[in-house]
Amino acid sequence: DAKTTQPTSMDCAEGRAANLPCNHSTISGNEYVYWYRQIHSQGPQYIIHGLKNNETNEMASLIITEDRKSSTLILPHATLRDTAVYYCIVRGLSNFGNEKLTFGTGTRLTIIP
Amino acid sequence: DTGVSQNPRHKITKRGQNVTFRCDPISEHNRLYWYRQTLGQGPEFLTYFQNEAQLEKSRLLSDRFSAERPKGSFSTLEIQRTEQGDSAMYLCASSPDRGTYEQYFGPGTRLTVT
Numbered sequence: 483d484a485k486t487t488q489p490t491s492m493d494c495a496e497g498r499a500a501n502l503p504c505n506h507s508t509i510s511g512n513e514y515v516y517w518y519r520q521i522h523s524q525g526p527q528y529i530i531h532g533l534k535n536n537e538t539n540e541m542a543s544l545i546i547t548e549d550r551k552s553s554t555l556i557l558p559h560a561t562l563r564d565t566a567v568y569y570c571i572v573r574g575l576s577n578f579g580n581e582k583l584t585f586g587t588g589t590r591l592t593i594i595p
Numbered sequence: 596d597t598g599v600s601q602n603p604r605h606k607i608t609k610r611g612q613n614v615t616f617r618c619d620p621i622s623e624h625n626r627l628y629w630y631r632q633t634l635g636q637g638p639e640f641l642t643y644f645q646n647e648a649q650l651e652k653s654r655l656l657s658d659r660f661s662a663e664r665p666k667g668s669f670s671t672l673e674i675q676r677t678e679q680g681d682s683a684m685y686l687c688a689s690s691p692d693r694g695t696y697e698q699y700f701g702p703g704t705r706l707t708v709t
Contacts, residue, residue: 516697524702524703525599525686525688525700525701525702525703526638526686526688526700527700528697528698528699531697567637569637575696581626581628581643581650581651581696582628582640582643582651582653583628583630583638583640583688583698584640585637585638585639586637587635587636587637588637
């Protein structure tokens with residue numbers, strides 16, 4: 483799976499949009515971009531994933547650049563409960579193999595009241 | 596609650612003792628994963644099951660570690676002769692074997708070896 487690069491930490495004011503960048507310049511054509519987050523002392527929580535089109539769900543939006551070498555996770559109206567470590571993961575899919583998620587150290591997002 | 600459950604949530608043991616953790620996945624999920632997470636790091640993959648078959652094991656899974664999923668439902672992770680370096684959060688996740696295979700994680704078991 484391709485390697486990802488994320489900033490170590492970010493702050494965002496409560497109520498504002500939080501934009502979390504991720505670089506994945508070696509991504510290959512069949513690899514998806516996944517985002518998970520981990521709130522302190524809990525297991526990681528799936529947020530969203532995408533291949534090449536922008537995606538939106540009830541939690542967040544995912545913007546993937548046209549060349550797919552980077553992406554941005556957007557939390558439109560951040561709340562204090564969004565304080566967490568956010569992981570960007572690139573993952574290929576097949577029936578067998580490439581099943582594991584390879585986590586980096588993620589971005590520690592702190593929402594400021 | 597229909598999410599992934601793990602027991603116990605916390606375990607303190609003395610070095611050299613054996614410990615066993617249990618994971619109950621989401622009921623319709625055929626795939627089950629174990630990860631380990633140490634302080635300040637992201638989770639690291641340990642092993643993966645498709646139904647009862649263990650299909651991949653990480654080099655992190657030393658001979659002292661064994662995982663089973665006997666009937667393709669719940670899974671156990673056993674650590675024999677625990678060492679202080681085994682202290683970590685042990686996470687279980689499950690996913691369906693179709694679609695884009697999102698993994699859903701349990702709350703983890705925090706192991707402290709004294």
